[in-house]
Structures are given as C-alpha cells and as structure tokens.
Amino acid sequence: MAKIYIHRLFFVIMLLLMLSLHTTTSKADISQFIEDNYNSSYVESSTPEISYNTFDPFEETNRKMFAFNQAVDKAILKPMAQAYRDIVPEGGRESIRNFLRNLESPTILFNDILQGEEERTSNTVKRFVINSSVGFFGFGDPATDMGYPRHTEDFAQTLAVYGVESGPYMVSPLFGPSTPRHIAGRLVDFAVHPLTWYLQNQNDGYRYSYGISEAVVAREELLDVLDDIEENSTDYYVSIRNMYMQRRIDEISNGVPSDEPSEFSIDTARDLNLVF
Amino acid sequence: MFQNLNKYLVGCLLLIIFVSSAQSREYCDEALTFINEVTDETLSIINSSEFTKNQKKSNLSELLNKNADFETMGKIMLGKYARKLPDGMKEVYTDLIQKMLTKTIYDRLDNDEEEPDVTYAIVNDSCRSKGSKNKEFLVDGDVLKDDSRLASIRWWIIINKDQQYKVIDLTLAGVSLTLQKKDEFTSYLSNKSVSQLINNLSKKFD
Numbered sequence: 176m177a178k179i180y181i182h183r184l185f186f187v188i189m190l191l192l193m194l195s196l197h198t199t200t201s202k203a204d205i206s207q208f209i210e211d212n213y214n215s216s217y218v219e220s221s222t223p224e225i226s227y228n229t230f231d232p233f234e235e236t237n238r239k240m241f242a243f244n245q246a247v248d249k250a251i252l253k254p255m256a257q258a259y260r261d262i263v264p265e266g267g268r269e270s271i272r273n274f275l276r277n278l279e280s281p282t283i284l285f286n287d288i289l290q291g292e293e294e295r296t297s298n299t300v301k302r303f304v305i306n307s308s309v310g311f312f313g314f315g316d317p318a319t320d321m322g323y324p325r326h327t328e329d330f331a332q333t334l335a336v337y338g339v340e341s342g343p344y345m346v347s348p349l350f351g352p353s354t355p356r357h358i359a360g361r362l363v364d365f366a367v368h369p370l371t372w373y374l375q376n377q378n379d380g381y382r383y384s385y386g387i388s389e390a391v392v393a394r395e396e397l398l399d400v401l402d403d404i405e406e407n408s409t410d411y412y413v414s415i416r417n418m419y420m421q422r423r424i425d426e427i428s429n430g431v432p433s434d435e436p437s438e439f440s441i442d443t444a445r446d447l448n449l450v451f
Numbered sequence: 452m453f454q455n456l457n458k459y460l461v462g463c464l465l466l467i468i469f470v471s472s473a474q475s476r477e478y479c480d481e482a483l484t485f486i487n488e489v490t491d492e493t494l495s496i497i498n499s500s501e502f503t504k505n506q507k508k509s510n511l512s513e514l515l516n517k518n519a520d521f522e523t524m525g526k527i528m529l530g531k532y533a534r535k536l537p538d539g540m541k542e543v544y545t546d547l548i549q550k551m552l553t554k555t556i557y558d559r560l561d562n563d564e565e566e567p568d569v570t571y572a573i574v575n576d577s578c579r580s581k582g583s584k585n586k587e588f589l590v591d592g593d594v595l596k597d598d599s600r601l602a603s604i605r606w607w608i609i610i611n612k613d614q615q616y617k618v619i620d621l622t623l624a625g626v627s628l629t630l631q632k633k634d635e636f637t638s639y640l641s642n643k644s645v646s647q648l649i650n651n652l653s654k655k656f657d
Binding site: 319320324400403406407408409410413414416417418421422424425426428430431 | 551554555558559599600602603624625626627630631634635636638639648651652655
C-alpha cells in the first residue's frame with residue numbers, strides 16, 4: 176500500500192515539476208523576446224527609443240561626424256578610389272590588395288597568439304612565409320590556393336575575447352564607425368606593428384604613401400557596396416552602424432554564426448499576438 | 452494496477468520524446484533539402500553566362516517570390532510598429548518590401564559580374580530548429596568562391612500556414628538583411644509615421 180502511495184506521490188511531483196519547468200522556460204523566453212525586440216515596452220514612448228542591438232547615446236554628434244566623413248569621402252577619397260579603379264586593371268588591384276594584406280600579417284599573428292588560437296597562428300605564419308616568397312613579396316596569394324585562407328584579427332577582437340565590452344558606438348573623424356574598444360585596439364595594433372617603427376626613420380613621403388594607399392585600396396573595394404547601401408536604405412547612417420556592429424560580432428566569433436542577434440522566435444510573437 | 456499505470460505513463464512519455472525528436476530531425480532534413488534547392492537555383496542564375504542582366508534580375512525575383520515570405524519579413528522589420536500598419540496598406544507595404552529586398556540582393560550580386568571567371572558555391576551543412584513548434588529553422592553553411600571559403604551564410608526559414616518552407620532572413624558574413632532593415636525602420640519610425648515610411652519606400656523602389 177505504502178509503495179503505491181510513493182509511486183503516486185512520485186508521479187504527482189514529477190508532473191508538477193515538469194509543469195513548473197515548462198512555465199518557467201516559457202516566461203523566460205517571452206521576457207527575453209520582449210527585452211530583445213520590443214525594448215521591454217509595448218507602450219508608446221515619447222522619448223526616442225534606442226535602436227535594436229546598438230547602443231548609440233551620442234547619435235547626434237555621431238551623425239554630424241558621419242556627415243563630415245561623408246563630405247570628405249565624396250570630395251577626396253571616393254574620387255581617388257574611382258580614379259584608381261579606372262587606371263589600374265583588376266589584376267593589378269588584386270596584387271596591390273594582396274601586398275597590403277600581407278603587411279598586416281604581424282598584427283594578425285600578434286593577436287592570434289594573444290587569443291591562444293594555435294591553428295590560426297600557424298595559418299598566419301604559413302601564409303606570410305608562402306606569400307612573401309612564392310607569392311613574390313606578397314603580391315600574389317598562393318597560400319589561399321594551398322589551403323591557408325586569409326583571416327583577420329585585431330587587438331579590439333582580442334579585447335572582446337577577454338570579455339572587454341565594446342562601449343558605445345562612435346563615429347571617429349576619418350576612420351568612421353567605431354567603439355572605444357575598437358579605437359583602443361587600433362592604437363595598440365598601430366604601436367606594435369613593425370612597419371610603424373620602420374617608417375619612423377623614413378621620410379614623410381613613405382609614411383603618408385602607406386597610409387593613403389591603404390585608405391584608397393580599402394575604399395575602392397567598397398565602392399559598389401557602399402553605393403548600393405546608400406541607394407537602398409531609408410537611413411544610411413543607421414545602415415552603416417548596423418552593418419558595422421553585425422560585422423564586428425561576426426569577426427570576433429571568427430565567422431562562426433552566433434545565436435545573437437537573430438535568435439528570436441516567430442512562434443513566441445504569434446503566441447503573444449504581438450505582430451502576427 | 453498503479454504499477455501498470457506507471458509503466459504505461461513512462462512509456463507514453465518516452466514515446467512522445469522520441470516522436471518529437473524524430474519529427475524535429477525530419478523537418479530539419481526537409482528544411483536543408485529546401486535550402487539546398489534554393490541555393491542551387493540561385494547559383495545557376497548567378498553563374499549562368501546565358502542570361503542577360505535583366506533576365507537574371509527577373510529570374511531572381513521570381514525565385515525569391517516563390518521561396519521567401521515577404522509578409523513575415525516585412526513584419527519583423529517593422530517590429531512593434533507592425534500593429535500601426537493600416538489594413539489597407541498591408542499589401543502595398545509587403546509589395547514594397549519585396550521590391551526592396553529583390554533590388555538589394557540583385558545589386559549585391561550584380562557587383563560581382565566584374566569577375567566573370569569566378570565560380571560561387573554554397574554548402575549548407577547544418578540545421579537546427581528554433582522555437583517550440585518545429586516550424587522555424589536555422590540552416591548554416593559557407594559561401595565558397597573558387598572553392599575557398601568566402602563567408603558564412605545563415606538562412607532563417609519557417610513553415611508557413613500552407614505548410615510551405617519559406618525564407619525569412621539571410622545572414623551573410625554575419626550581417627542579417629532583415630535585422631539591418633529592422634534597425635533602419637525602427638530608427639526612422641521613432642520620429643516619423645508608418646505612412647511616411649511607405650511613401651519613402653515607394654519613392655525608392657516603386
């Protein structure tokens with residue numbers, strides 16, 4: 176008899192436990208969903224809301240800086256990039272791109288090591304050796320064909336790996352989209368790069384040529400993409416901010432798709448009768 | 452008697468768990484097959500040397516029409532503002548979303564025509580369900596450019612009311628198209644109305 180009661184009690188407890196767990200999970204899902212997608216509020220807000228997945232408290236200043244950068248871009252950088260594209264054929268541009276990317280190898284290696292990425296460290300070393308020799312000082316990229324594809328790393332990504340928060344979104348003069356963590360990362364990458372120290376002893380012409388060529392080559396690569404984004408967006412500033420934030424998350428996770436930010440479920444929205 | 456009941460209940464519970472997991476796997480297999488078919492068709496359009504630009508655009512638009520759920524995408528992009536969309540404007544809005552996304556995707560692909568010898572491939576290799584009803588899936592894969600990994604790709608798909616698989620988001624190299632537009636629209640609608648947004652979209656894409 177006692178045994179039967181114990182069994183019955185066991186089932187009642189199990190049933191209650193399952194029900195309570197189910198309820199807890201659903202509530203957690205729902206509140207997370209609301210938090211992520213509806214800014215914790217269904218009520219009309221009189222204050223401008225913070226955009227999804229970005230934290231931009233200096234938006235007003237950032238927009239001014241963005242406009243300044245765009246003016247500089249339209250007046251100087253974009254025409255230079257366009258002229259470069261018109262003059263140098265695709266093959267030549269690719270070689271120059273490869274050469275400049277090969278020069279980034281010390282920065283990538285430094286950060287691969289700091290992040291404890293053994294495989295990536297080995298990949299960067301092999302790429303540098305192969306491309307600098309077989310690839311003729313880095314103008315070619317035979318390493319990719321040999322199974323050592325390019326990846327990027329920078330000190331801001333290293334900081335992110337160690338848990339340093341990005342801080343608010345900022346638009347830096349000339350450098351564009353950024354965050355305090357990214358700015359700090361750029362400074363460290365600049366300081367530890369051997370080329371920085373080498374160019375210290377060279378004349379100004381070398382220093383400026385390197386900086387300008389990097390900017391023009393990078394801008395040329397983005398000519399069509401940025402034109403398309405500007406043409407197809409309702410707010411170019413927000414588009415660029417969102418793409419920057421999403422791309423940085425992707426770079427930090429080494430291109431492995433993360434569950435954020437798109438990890439919310441239509442099911443939940445339908446259940447709550449919110450928008451569907 | 453209760454002992455038999457216990458066994459019966461435990462059996463039922465295990466059966467439910469087994470059936471639900473098998474069902475989830477089955478749906479995921481179907482989702483993966485669906486996405487593989489969509490990518491094959493997309494690549495056959497992009498890599499084709501027979502089609503003119505306009506033919507490519509028209510074929511791509513047709514493919515998207517068939518396989519994407521623009522209505523749901525449009526609602527995700529509006530977020531909480533979706534409830535402010537007047538009934539009479541829903542069709543107009545969905546139509547504009549369709550035009551906007553087709554143009555955005557086509558423009559992105561069109562830029563790569565400068566490299567005619569390049570071949571793209573997409574390998575979708577994993578799928579998992581999300582949500583609680585086995586009706587949403589995330590399919591992950593890689594975009595290959597001449598056999599080298601170019602970027603990650605993630606498809607967010609749903610099974611709609613007509614039991615058809617439909618794409619509701621495409622994340623390329625970490626950038627989700629739907630969420631990028633959602634961010635834009637949220638910012639726009641924080642100080643403007645839905646009608647103004649529709650007018651703006653109409654000027655750009657109609």
